[in-house]
Amino acid sequence: MEDQIQKIIIIGAGPAGFTAAIYAGRANLHPVIYAGPMPGGLLTQTGTVENYPGFPEGIDGYTLMDQMEQQAKQYGAILEYGTVTNVEKEGTLFKLTLQDQSIRKCEALIMAAGASPRWLGLESEQRLRTHGVSSCAHCDGPFYKGKTVCVIGGGDSAMEEATALSKYTEKVILIHRKEEFRASSIMQERVKTNPKIQCRMACVTEEILGKDHVEGIRIKNLKSGETEVIPCDGVFVALGHVPNTEILRNIMTLDERGYPVHNTAPEGLFFAGDCADPEYRQAITATSSGCQAAMDAEKYLNSLHQ
Numbered sequence: 001m002e003d004q005i006q007k008i009i010i011i012g013a014g015p016a017g018f019t020a021a022i023y024a025g026r027a028n029l030h031p032v033i034y035a036g037p038m039p040g041g042l043l044t045q046t047g048t049v050e051n052y053p054g055f056p057e058g059i060d061g062y063t064l065m066d067q068m069e070q071q072a073k074q075y076g077a078i079l080e081y082g083t084v085t086n087v088e089k090e091g092t093l094f095k096l097t098l099q100d101q102s103i104r105k106c107e108a109l110i111m112a113a114g115a116s117p118r119w120l121g122l123e124s125e126q127r128l129r130t131h132g133v134s135s136c137a138h139c140d141g142p143f144y145k146g147k148t149v150c151v152i153g154g155g156d157s158a159m160e161e162a163t164a165l166s167k168y169t170e171k172v173i174l175i176h177r178k179e180e181f182r183a184s185s186i187m188q189e190r191v192k193t194n195p196k197i198q199c200r201m202a203c204v205t206e207e208i209l210g211k212d213h214v215e216g217i218r219i220k221n222l223k224s225g226e227t228e229v230i231p232c233d234g235v236f237v238a239l240g241h242v243p244n245t246e247i248l249r250n251i252m253t254l255d256e257r258g259y260p261v262h263n264t265a266p267e268g269l270f271f272a273g274d275c276a277d278p279e280y281r282q283a284i285t286a287t288s289s290g291c292q293a294a295m296d297a298e299k300y301l302n303s304l305h306q
């Protein structure tokens, strides 16, 4: 694999990457996918996906991704479990460095590396990660049966986490820095009508408390200026995501949030999914952009070999 020049490499094995692989595979481009640190992407960490068309009963995220993977492999895609740590341009080729320092080269590159959870940036948050601080209710929720947890955030992710956690826990306290949630009304409604969920609005998290495990959280009310300590057993941080684009910094411009700046990508580089989508970030938009990226890449490769 190291010495070969691939026609097309796809970075990322989420809905965008697998869809790109299905299209590129069907176009006989023999795509190679580098799965990175989270094969299957963020959907493997969610519960039931209710809004992916074709599944009126919903489908669990892991199964959906597994099926996409099988479909991509059926058309010749090769899934590699390496992580790409740097991308450079050498003439018309892309030169990728993997975690083990080995090199891969390709003519067209599809960036579908997704996004990673955003954290508050508190020392106590990092120290207590995996000791009561989590970003995944579906992964860690079952550990909190009958307990009290806090969820931080005001978007759809926070609503989803709070609702999912309420199925296991005694009480969920949802903490948001503004007076209004930004989440969609259907998700807000589920939270507001759930008797197990209490909302604390206009409150910022100052510290997560506990020596070896989470014991509470200290918040400050931005309206009254008062601080309050809430005893709890777990803290779920649901503040959205940061695009996984850092490896492209040498070959193009990224904006202050890390999203690709339009028209600065070198020829032959295409984007798909959450790594380039600050707005929609849905499984269905990721798959559709994966399709577009693969079709654009195919057109580009045809022009290269004319």
Ligand code: NDP
Residues within 6 Å of the ligand: 051, 118, 119, 120, 152, 153, 154, 155, 156, 157, 158, 160, 177, 178, 181, 182, 184, 238, 239, 240, 241, 279, 280, 281, 282
């Ligand atoms: P969003 O960016 O929508 O929300 C992030 C939330 O975190 C905001 O409320 C924001 O506050 C808050 N926040 C960000 N940084 C901080 C900070 N440092 N301290 C305190 N609070 C902070 O991300 P989501 O992941 O919730 O949603 C992303 C996209 O994915 C959306 O399009 C959403 O619709 C979609 N989604 C859909 C789901 C579904 O339909 N089932 C489930 C999950 C996500 P503020 O409001 O003040 O900016």
